[in-house]
Amino acid sequence: MEALEQVKSRIEAAVPGVKIDIVQNPGPANQPSLLIDNEHAPAIAQFLRDDPALRFDFCSNVTGVDWLDRTVKKTVKVKKSIDGEEKEVTETTEEHFPGYLEAVYHLYSMTQKHGPVVIRMRTPNRADGARLPSLTPIWRSAELQEREIFDLYGIRFEGHPDLRRILMWDEFVDHPMRKDYREPDDYEYEPTPHDDVLERTKQHYPARPQLDGAEEITATDLH
């Protein structure tokens, strides 16, 4: 397979206005990845899948990663002249990196039998309902896995045919795979609903979404 730099330059030639960075992977595994911009992601994915030399027709693994806000403290010794005297002073600088959620796609080619090429997309922040474009229209294997990311990380995939919770129940509020998730004191807290307890229960749980019954299902034909 071509080196990742070549793949990058081919994408840049094919999709105008695209912005791609190579994310280095320092470990011995040697699997660097491409950070693609969210706006052009579907076009890039389409190119990667359909280009006859690349043909990444098999999207194996789709997953989310949560990167928290980070503050890196650096202590540097600086020489400064104070009152005409040269002195060594330690200066502490704080650099703040905002956190983000990331979606990682591992692509392989079944026809050319090469891979992987790893592509990643990042949300601007970690807020609830941060959005990314869905790549399910390109690779259907992402369908259930993007639902899983939505469920466990809270990234909303725009253009996904059926974005619902998949592993947690529909009334569940939080996203358990986030790094700052605090588990409830009692998972099975479910007061017997009557009288004033019922009132409190109604405040405690949001209204149950109408999801039972096959006629409620929104099925879209993908072919």
Next chain:
Amino acid sequence: MNVALEGEIVRRLKPVFGYLHRNHEKIGENATYLSSMPYTDRLDYFCSMTNNWAYALSVEKLAGIEVPERAEYLRVILAELTRLQNHASLLGFLLNDMGAWGTPLMYAFREREKILDLFESLSGSRMMCDYMRFGGCRCDTPPGWMEYARKLVDAFPRFIEELEKLVVGNEVVIARTQNVGKLSAELAINAGITGPMLRACGVNYDLRKVDGYGFYPRFKFRIPLGEHGDTYDRLMMRVLEMRESVVILKQAFEQIQDGPIMNPKVKIRAFRPPVGEAYGRIEAPKGELGFYLISDGGTNPYRYRVRPPSFINLTVLEDLNLNPHPY
């Protein structure tokens, strides 16, 4: 499943997941690398050996660990034994669901139990083996183990023939599996279908050949391929793959030599892989099983992701059921 039916014809189908969800990935992020190993047994209790291997392979990729020769051979032997018992019981369960109550399943379980006996004498547990480690295997085979395994594998083709005779020409099986649940190769590739289900559609993609992990490039074996992509082809894929597994096992028994089974350089306690990430995958009996690990240099993985084969194979469940039915 949420199913909309018209008589006996499926009009819409939505699988509902999550009844066995225990957030394995969160547990993995809160545990050290080694203590996740017994948890991988529970991902699919039919194939704990291959689950172990996939996880060990990913960590070895992440930390750049070499595996000694005997351990690699043992891994191949155990993975192929797992494949044998998994495929045999799958055929048993299929016949069970088609109405052949009990008997074929018990035939399959009789053979499976012999293989599980081997696993038990090796690792101490029938199904929750927890046998592999980063850089090798936990313990060497007990005396007489290899002879017993060799005898079992020599006798196994007779069982495959017996099962095949029960299945292949059976009128009920043919009527209820041929042309049922057809899957096209294009959709199978696009939907990320892997394993025997993919090869039943005629796509030649087996990670044992493509990635050549472990010592698989040292063995001569063929990849069975289907033609129609229906349930019958998927069933036959299991029969044919069992034959190839026997071929691999016989070669492995010839080639395996005495030697160390563990890389002595690997630190078992306070194991800290360098910063980085790795995705390792193997051909598990049910499809591609992958582990995606991100290390931040600590004792726990920063991200621990399992790429499950069956969960992703279920993407096309609706399509399989919607296809025109022969009746």
